[in-house]
Amino acid sequence: MDAQERAWLAQYRAGDVEALAHLVERYRRPLFGFIHNMTEGRGDPEGIFQETWIRAIQKLPDFRDDNLMGWLYRTARNLVIDQFRKNRFRAEMPVSDDERESNWVERIADAQPGPDRTVAGRELGVRIRQALSQLPREQREVFLMRMQGDVPFREIASIQRVSLNTALGRMHYAVRRLRDLLKDEYSVWTGNES
Amino acid sequence: MNENKHQNRIYLKDAGELDPRDDAELKRHLRDCPDCRTLTAELAALHRATDIATPESRLPQSSLDIILNEARRAQKNSGISHFTRGRKRPFWGIPLAAAAAAALLLSVRALLWVPANRPEFANKPIAAVDPDGWLESFGQELDAMDLWMAGLQTEFESRDELDGLATELLALEGEQS
Numbered sequence A: 001m002d003a004q005e006r007a008w009l010a011q012y013r014a015g016d017v018e019a020l021a022h023l024v025e026r027y028r029r030p031l032f033g034f035i036h037n038m039t040e041g042r043g044d045p046e047g048i049f050q051e052t053w054i055r056a057i058q059k060l061p062d063f064r065d066d067n068l069m070g071w072l073y074r075t076a077r078n079l080v081i082d083q084f085r086k087n088r089f090r091a092e093m094p095v096s097d098d099e100r101e102s103n104w105v106e107r108i109a110d111a112q113p114g115p116d117r118t119v120a121g122r123e124l125g126v127r128i129r130q131a132l133s134q135l136p137r138e139q140r141e142v143f144l145m146r147m148q149g150d151v152p153f154r155e156i157a158s159i160q161r162v163s164l165n166t167a168l169g170r171m172h173y174a175v176r177r178l179r180d181l182l183k184d185e186y187s188v189w190t191g192n193e194s
Numbered sequence B: 001m002n003e004n005k006h007q008n009r010i011y012l013k014d015a016g017e018l019d020p021r022d023d024a025e026l027k028r029h030l031r032d033c034p035d036c037r038t039l040t041a042e043l044a045a046l047h048r049a050t051d052i053a054t055p056e057s058r059l060p061q062s063s064l065d066i067i068l069n070e071a072r073r074a075q076k077n078s079g080i081s082h083f084t085r086g087r088k089r090p091f092w093g094i095p096l097a098a099a100a101a102a103a104l105l106l107s108v109r110a111l112l113w114v115p116a117n118r119p120e121f122a123n124k125p126i127a128a129v130d131p132d133g134w135l136e137s138f139g140q141e142l143d144a145m146d147l148w149m150a151g152l153q154t155e156f157e158s159r160d161e162l163d164g165l166a167t168e169l170l171a172l173e174g175e176q177s
Helices: A003-013 A017-039 A045-062 A068-086 A097-111 A119-133 A137-147 A153-160 A164-181 A183-189 B002-014 B020-032 B034-053 B061-077 B093-111 B134-154 B159-176
Strands: none
Touching: A003 A017, A003 A045, A017 A045, A017 A068, A017 A119, A017 A137, A017 B061, A045 A068, A045 B061, A068 A137, A068 A153, A119 A137, A119 A164, A119 A183, A119 B034, A137 A153, A137 A164, A137 B034, A153 A164, A164 A183, A164 B002, A164 B034, A183 B034, B002 B020, B002 B034, B020 B034, B093 B134, B093 B159
């Protein structure tokens, strides 16, 4: 947490509820993005976001850790897993992978354009989200927590209850898989156009 | 195996978790390893890509309202502020303290109860049975306690004062035990 976030937390603990609004806004985009990418837009990402904060409210008075973001990710991740468990049987509907994926991507692309609002930026965002959705859940979790939430690897390892080396290995597999899935984009990004 | 070590160090460096000694070693390694330099560039690119892939989604006002209302409710339930939570004096201390004081008074009274059929020593002058004046001073203490109890009854409505008294009594009890 930076100094401003610590100050908001202190103000909230002193009774200033509006200070919490600043914290929610500060973490909104990465946290909501993580939930969205983990649920692939299905279920109730907004509900999970709210529930994450409601749990945080119960925890904040006694929160002594310096990594609120890591804690929020941990809670959100557990809620996403719970939702998948609850909806496991409902999810077994005869919908093809292509159809499911295209629905999800369309919903996000239509309703929530990324920061780069050009058509090219939107298309790129869609392709990246498609690639992310093809990663195994554990690898996607590590990748999103690290790249989107800036959660340290040691915290990720603790959240996933694995060793640091396993978390790093999952990250590396995710990067390698994305390298294959986003071959065209990669050549431009890394300057290795052939 | 060695390559894995360097890859892990690249990820840890990106996360700001790399030990300074390993960092120096990694820098030396990067000079000679094009694959690791590519991985470093990939990570930087993936940061940008992930940012693009993150839905912008504005949080609906209704969601924020739900969160803030929950926070207000939590703060209201826990007292004026979270800092005072847990320090609130217990209300049950008042009747407990009053009962303890009454029990003490009754037990002392019972010890000093004088039967109607007074014993022989009761008819003697007090100086004969209590040459040191102990009984007299103890009687004065009892009178003071009576006054204190009367005051306690009249001031019973002053809850804060009684609450403080109860807390002090409980603290004293805690120290003694």
